[in-house]
Amino acid sequence: xxxxxxxxxSGPSGVGKGTVCTALRPKMPELIYSVSATTRSPRAGEExxxxxxxxxxxxxxxxxxxxxLLEYAEYVGNYYGTPRDxxxxxxxxxxxxxxxxxxQGALKVKEKFPEGIFVFLLPPSMxxxxxxxxxxxxxxxxxxxxxxxxxxxxxxLMQHYDYAVVNDEIDLACKRIESIIIAExxxxxxx
Amino acid sequence: xxxxxxxxxSGPSGVGKGTVCTALRPKMPELIYSVSATTRSPRAGEExxxxxxxxxxxxxxxxxxxxxLLEYAEYVGNYYGTPRDxxxxxxxxxxxxxxxxxxQGALKVKEKFPEGIFVFLLPPSMxxxxxxxxxxxxxxxxxxxxxxxxxxxxxxLMQHYDYAVVNDEIDLACKRIESIIIAExxxxxxx
Numbered sequence: 001x002x003x004x005x006x007x008x009x010s011g012p013s014g015v016g017k018g019t020v021c022t023a024l025r026p027k028m029p030e031l032i033y034s035v036s037a038t039t040r041s042p043r044a045g046e047e048x049x050x051x052x053x054x055x056x057x058x059x060x061x062x063x064x065x066x067x068x069l070l071e072y073a074e075y076v077g078n079y080y081g082t083p084r085d086x087x088x089x090x091x092x093x094x095x096x097x098x099x100x101x102x103x104q105g106a107l108k109v110k111e112k113f114p115e116g117i118f119v120f121l122l123p124p125s126m127x128x129x130x131x132x133x134x135x136x137x138x139x140x141x142x143x144x145x146x147x148x149x150x151x152x153x154x155x156x157l158m159q160h161y162d163y164a165v166v167n168d169e170i171d172l173a174c175k176r177i178e179s180i181i182i183a184e185x186x187x188x189x190x191x
Numbered sequence: 192x193x194x195x196x197x198x199x200x201s202g203p204s205g206v207g208k209g210t211v212c213t214a215l216r217p218k219m220p221e222l223i224y225s226v227s228a229t230t231r232s233p234r235a236g237e238e239x240x241x242x243x244x245x246x247x248x249x250x251x252x253x254x255x256x257x258x259x260l261l262e263y264a265e266y267v268g269n270y271y272g273t274p275r276d277x278x279x280x281x282x283x284x285x286x287x288x289x290x291x292x293x294x295q296g297a298l299k300v301k302e303k304f305p306e307g308i309f310v311f312l313l314p315p316s317m318x319x320x321x322x323x324x325x326x327x328x329x330x331x332x333x334x335x336x337x338x339x340x341x342x343x344x345x346x347x348l349m350q351h352y353d354y355a356v357v358n359d360e361i362d363l364a365c366k367r368i369e370s371i372i373i374a375e376x377x378x379x380x381x382x
Contacts, residue, residue, distance in 0.1 A: 119377075120379070158379065159379065159381075161379055162378065162379060163374065163377040163378055163379060164377055164379050165377050175373070176373055176374075176377050178370070179369070179370035179371075179373035179374045179377075180370075180373075180374040180377060182366070182367055182370035182371075182374075183354065183367075183370045183371040183373075183374035183375070184374070186310075186354040186355055186356055186367055186370075186371060187353065187354055188311070188349065188350065188352055188353060188354060188355050190350075
């Protein structure tokens, strides 16, 4: 049995990574979704090992220490990271696993897992991205401009990825990602 | 506008290249099929520029001379070849073109067109291939064994290809080829 593939779906904030991942689930039921570890408290209905692996700060720091995370970051006082073990066990079992992650995190995963398939989700246009970022709430123009400039920086990192998928329509974006996974399974790898 | 892709569909004789190509037409109507040049006479209903480019022996030899063929071969006294011009004009127009060809011919195309996407069509098993070769007619066992040994040699050349597609079911094989083409359009090429 051959090993599964690790697919990393990334892209600037606001591009629709989460929406595309959710739409992909019923289309590719055999695809496993990576479960993050976090130090934040479980919210109502969240299950350990399903939504997140819930860890104490001490446990998380010792995972970092032991190189048990493919990447990690701190957001508003809590740690979030990708447990290497869950990814590797899934791949060993012959199943594909997808990891939805920010651009900086994806580049860290690439250092530890260069054989991953790195997919960059692109907005149809920068105007469209601005609309989506603006549409999220009633943010101050400075905040929107800052987010746009971060997004532009992130898009300039696309060259480190294997594939670019335009998120013009969810179904089309899903079909492109599904096609990439099927094609990668057909790829003849050098011995 | 970006250039189209050249897809080379190849594999051992008996694997079903022609059947897969025919099944692919209605599924991918935008895909252009390469038209071969030949010195054989047109059969009833065959049109110049549609089924083949019909050439005199002299014309064909001067095309070889002028390096106007991506590959060519002689079968039972007639020449067959792939005109470079038709392929290049299609690619320049932004359209994808598929070329169905024997293994030796594909490797010659690769020398002149390394940026092509080389897809190797595989039988589900060697037993299945033997059945298909046997099923073609009432051939002598020596002929069948010779064809099988040629097919084995050809399969050993698969390592020079980019993708391997198993022809277990026509529809699945078509979906894999379609996926490869979609994925290749999403690929981020190094600058």
